[in-house]
Amino acid sequence: MNLPMTLIGALTAIVVMALVTYLTRAGGVLVMSRVPIGPKVERFINAMAGSVLVAVITPMAVHGDGAARLALLATLGVMLILRKPLPAIAAGIVSAALWRFWVSL
Amino acid sequence: MSARLDLPGTLSGIKRMAPLSLFVIVFGLAFGVAALQRGLSGLETLLMSALVFAGASQFAALELWGPQIPLIALIATTFAINARHLLMGAALYPWLRHLPTRQRYASLTVLSDANWAMAAADHQRGETNVGMLVGGGLAIWLAWMIGTLMGVVFGSGITDPERYGLDVIMGCFLLAMLVGGKRDLSMLLPWSVAALSALAAMAWLPENSHVIVGALAGGVAGLLVPGKPQKREASA
Incomplete structure (x- = not known):
């Protein structure tokens, strides 16, 4: 099924996207409010929470270029030492920028 | 809480x-x-x-x-x-x-x-x-x-x-x-499972499925980690 790229078609597409996206935002809470939370469910949720981030970050590190890898490494290093997010993120960005300028020279 | x-x-x-x-x-x-x-x-x-x-x-x-x-x-x-x-x-x-x-x-x-x-x-x-x-x-x-x-x-x-x-x-x-x-060192196992599953999903499963697959696999792996008797909080 296709929508024509008229104003109405485009607006429909945007509203449909918005509805689908809100469904994902609210859906997890909606489902959980119908699941009794026992110790098992709680352990699942706790492990899953960090795993979401791991699953987002790992492919960036593995499939990313040298700059992305260096940035993540710098962030991890500074974070482990200082335990402050802002210097850690700054270290990551600066590393990536320096790497790209260095490589493109 | x-x-x-x-x-x-x-x-x-x-x-x-x-x-x-x-x-x-x-x-x-x-x-x-x-x-x-x-x-x-x-x-x-x-x-x-x-x-x-x-x-x-x-x-x-x-x-x-x-x-x-x-x-x-x-x-x-x-x-x-x-x-x-x-x-x-x-x-x-x-x-x-x-x-x-x-x-x-x-x-x-x-x-x-x-x-x-x-x-x-x-x-x-x-x-x-x-x-x-x-x-x-x-x-x-x-x-x-x-x-x-x-x-x-x-x-x-x-x-x-x-x-x-x-x-x-x-x-x-x-x-x-x-x-x-x-x-929390007990998260090392679930997070490793999440990382590997995400990479596997990226290689062999449909596009954009890797975050879900990795997160769910990590959650399941969390069930294998012996739970501490006291209450634990989210680790993200």
Whole structure:
């Protein structure tokens, strides 16, 4: 099924996207409010929470270029030492920028 | 453990998200420029940023934009890229269930990666104020809109954010949030499983499935870790 790229078609597409996206935002809470939370469910949720981030970050590190890898490494290093997010993120960005300028020279 | 939502907490959330929001403006600008190039009008571009408010899926939608917009593919792509929200919301449920239903579902309209990560860390520290989720989300939404507007108005600008390392900001931010949480060695197994599953899914499963697969696999692996008798909090 296709929508024509008229104003109405485009607006429909945007509203449909918005509805689908809100469904994902609210859906997890909606489902959980119908699941009794026992110790098992709680352990699942706790492990899953960090795993979401791991699953987002790992492919960036593995499939990313040298700059992305260096940035993540710098962030991890500074974070482990200082335990402050802002210097850690700054270290990551600066590393990536320096790497790209260095490589493109 | 309880939860509340109030103005001071929300304002503090906005303030804490301000530094990252500056970078979100740049991404919004890039989206605005890209959307105009794909033939969206300025109004449509702004409306999409305002209502959808999910960068990765918006960029993906541009790939589908054309004389005919394939509706099923649009729905499938949007759902696949944003399905991680389902798990993020579920992870915050033990916290959000203490809010009145209306506030709970209104707060979720601004759920996105960065404010979720900071809110999950707040929750883990025993914070009862969910202002980080709402305030942080509002800050990102506003920055996303300002950026999109700038992209629509100026039509050019930073079109290669890669050069300045801007594309890695979100990765660095999320990594800092992950490592900054409570140190808990029992998470090493689930996180390793999550990492490997995500990579496997990326290699062999349909596009955009890797976050869901990795997160669910990590959650299941968490069931194998012997639970401590006392209550444990989320580790994000």
